[in-house]
Amino acid sequence: MKHDGQTMLEIRNLHATVGGKAILKGLDLEVKAGEVHAIMGPNGSGKSTLGNVIAGREGYEVTDGEVLYLGKNLLDLEPEDRACEGLFLAFQYPVEIPGVNNTYFLRAALNAQRKHRGEPELDSMQFLKLVREKLEILHISDDLLHRAVNEGFSGGEKKRNEIFQMAVLEPRLAILDETDSGLDIDALRLVADGVNRLRSEDRSMIVVTHYQRLLDHIVPDYVHVLADGKFVASGGADLALKLEAKGYTWLEKGGIQALNSAAGA
């Protein structure tokens, strides 16, 4: 699937360090509206760092390059302003927040974003109506509304809560950071179904994953392979299958060239 939509995200020569250690070493990526990009790579290749840099987490220092989001310099913005501009990061490890009700939190977040956009805030009745619609689309039980944010949630519930938040906040660019990690097959399918329902012509997604199996359910437009802080190969959805068959170690043994020539073919 090719998209001619506007450019959502443009990353040029991105270098980033964490705790003084270089993790990203020159990344380039362009994501257009409506596209789904998968980023794969072995542990320690920098996959999660990319998501955290884009979301603006403290401790992730950009040392070179730029990130443009809808033509604007994303790195100048505070994390909350990035969110208000339509960016969403589904966390690899969603944070448990005891004492903060899920519904309360999400309404506060949505209203902060609506205020930023100059839209009227939703009262609790309007919000509840919206939430019920989203729950129905995602086939999620409303029991998670009454609980504290992620507190005591199973791994699957936490990931579904991330997707639910995404559904309510309706971002333009969503980054899913290892949303499949720690999920069994059934939970994986539920989460993937949720993500698929949120795909649209004006929403882009970056799906970060270690394993190819998520991409059986969320079929990407493009796959990029990250190794040692750089993209070493890019291609279509079939690239993920090849990688799965051969393993990441194969990359280090000259497989990159083979991959690239295959992708170009």
Next chain:
Amino acid sequence: MSALTQQWAETFRADFHPAGPDWLNETREKAAQSMEANGLPVRRDEAWKYTPMRVLESMSPSIRGLKDDPTGVELALPDEDLLVSPDQVIDIFDGVFAGCRPLQREGVTVLSLQQGLVAHEARLRDLIEKVDVSGSAGAFAALNTAFLEQGVVILVDEHIDAGDLLLRWTFSGRHEAGMHNVRVFLLLEPGSSLRLTEQFIENAEQGKAVNVISHIELGDDAKLNHVRVQDEPDNTILISSTRVDLNARSEYRYAGFDLGGGLVRHELAAELAGTGAHAAFTGAFVLNDERHVDNHVSVSHTAKNCTSEQFFRGVLGGRSRGVFNGRALIRPGADGSSVRQSNANLLLSDLAEMDTKPELEIYADEVEASHGATVGQLDEIAVFYLRSRGLSEAAARGILTGAFCRAVSDRLEDRPLAAKIAELIDKAMPSQ
């Protein structure tokens, strides 16, 4: 000796002429002597070493609630903003028992302290004489005992569910800074139950000091839920001592919320004397500026198979200071006891200070005990998580600190009350 206790002792001799049986006058006299001889608590007194007396000394409050105090003030107390919808309201007005509404209820007796001393002399005498007034550490107990005159006695008959009782403390501000000494007796007969909420209503611009001793006796199988909420201004000094005696299978649950006050100190002591009794002391405080809150909890397990819990949370901003001292003593023979202690605190400012000290002393077998105390900052990953959803940093920090304290109010069974307290907690929160 201190100038202030000297001044109070002079008031005692010159202006205090209470009625009362001889034993009580002797007890008062001895307490006054001890207070005068020993003065206010000093840093050497282990239990008082973090509690500064300078605020009290500079306020220098004179004794209030003397019998010849001109009262006669119209009691026009508004019922809005009550924390609960009470079945009965008891008013303490400027430290003086001012009646209750409704006046009478089946199975519940409410008396002024003077009436109570006549009707239940032996029982009250026992409790009064148990109070240790010795040394400088006993100064406030001595002060309260010396001027023992004002207060209330509440009795709940056997097997009566007395519902919601509101004890309302109102201060009119018609006096200059005063020291109010009040005594509360709460006697629950076997099988009875009560929910008691203490609320402070503030009209005073003058500073004030309140020194309260509460005696609580729970008969077999009696149950008391006790909630105390105060969001007093900075010029309030509140010193309380709550002593609870628990008989077999009785339950006492305390939840204290200190959202204001300049110098606040609670001594909370329970004696688990009957098999299978349960005592839970919980509390939250929010401090900023130069406020000070001190919770001294002491639970003694005497009988077998009793359980107790201490659960306190504190948020400290500005130059404030908090103290938690939680002691649990399991006496020989109190086998099968279970004790849980937890105290967690958030420091929002570099200048705030928290001193926390859990103490466990165990002299029995088959005891379950756990304790933990933490002093720290907000979890930055949680702050980032909330910000990544669009909440400003200030909003994120506000939500997280509020939630930290709500861990205490969320435990209340009374949901509407918990919601009101949660609002007060948010209102008291220092800006971040």
